[in-house]
Amino acid sequence: MAAAQDVHVRICNQEIVKFDLEVKALIQDIRDCSGPLSALTELNTKVKEKFQQLRHRIQELEQLAKEQDRESEKQALLQEVESHKKQMLSNQTSWRKANLTCKMAIDNVEKAELLQGGDRLRQRKTAKESLAQTSSTITESLMGISRMMSQQVQQSEEAVQSLGRGIRDHQRWCHSSVSTADAAGELRTPPSSPSRHRCSSTSACPRPPSPCSAYRLALFQASASSLTRLPLPLLGPLSLHQACLPEASSHHPRR
Template sequence: MAAAQDVHVRICNQEIVKFDLEVKALIQDIRDCSGPLSALTELNTQVKEKFQQLRHRIQELEQLAKEQDKESEKQALLQEVENHRKQMLSNQTCWRKANLTCKIAIDNLEKAELLQGGDLLRQRKTTKESLAQTSSTITESLMGISRMMAQQVQQSEEAMQTLAFVWRLLCHAEENRPSPLCRKQKKSLLFETLLEDFTQGQSRVHEAITQLQQLSARGQSRFNSVLTVPPSG
């Protein structure tokens, strides 16, 4: 009978030590837990189960101690029971502290995510404002170049009309000139002058078109760079 009790006591002590180690491991997991809150809840559920099993084994060991025939063995086992209960209370204190630390860490993380979300909203607002400003600037620039091109085209048409008109006058008055060679030189000089004015007008038109193309390319590049800004999180 005594041998059977000794075996029962030894098994009970082994299970108490096992549950104690498992509780300590779970408490460490709680310390390391960074969320979410559901993960902390799951860990606490496991700790409660281990504490229940540990408490049951300590009570079982206490009952075995009371059943001992020898007073010395009884007191020795009761002392072990007391030590196990002190250790369990210490574990419960560590458990509460670990929960407090974990909850603070989760709260800080949630606050940081909220602040980061606010930064993202401000960044999106800034992006929209930048897009609107860019669009307005490009529109104004394109309108300015469009007006300049219209003026250049009008000037070129006027130059062509003037050239044609003067050319007709020269042809009509050619026979009234004093010398054919003189008439030919003056007519050629005037024609070259008008042609040069026309060529310059055409050159300005081409230059305006080139500026328009470059500005459009820069505007598209700015739009693409703004639209492809990565969100942060």
């Protein structure tokens, strides 16, 4: 019976030492833990389980000590029980300190992340403001280009209208000149010689100017005026006739 009790006491002491070492290892893991909080919670759960097992083994050893027949063996085992209890209390104190250290480390990490998050928010805000300013600048540039193109289109329309008026005035002037010259030739030429009348009237009146030549000259002046943004000079009938057919005035017969 005594031998069986000795074996039981020895096994109980071995398990107490094993649980004590496991508790110390878990406490060291808590000290080294830097988060997240879920990892700390998991370690604390394991420590609680080991403490319960250790307390149970210490109580079992205390019961075995009380059952000893010899007073000397009983007192020796009770001293071991007190030593294990003190060691367990020391482990509990270390456990609380380790939790405080770990929670402070987690708080520092969270503060650093918050500061970095604030920097990222400021950077994103600055980037958005820069993007908005760039977009506004591009919009203003596009509006300026649109206004300039509208002005150029308006100038081109005015140039085409002026060109059309000049060509119509020139054609009317040419037709009136030809009619006047034909009438003057009929007065000077006898009616019996129609062939001579045709020759004299042809040589006396100016040749009608080519509308294509006048159109090309006026279009060139309109393009040059639109490019340089200068006011477009209006071409009167006389200027168009002199520009297109300088030879017509030189061949006009003198009276």
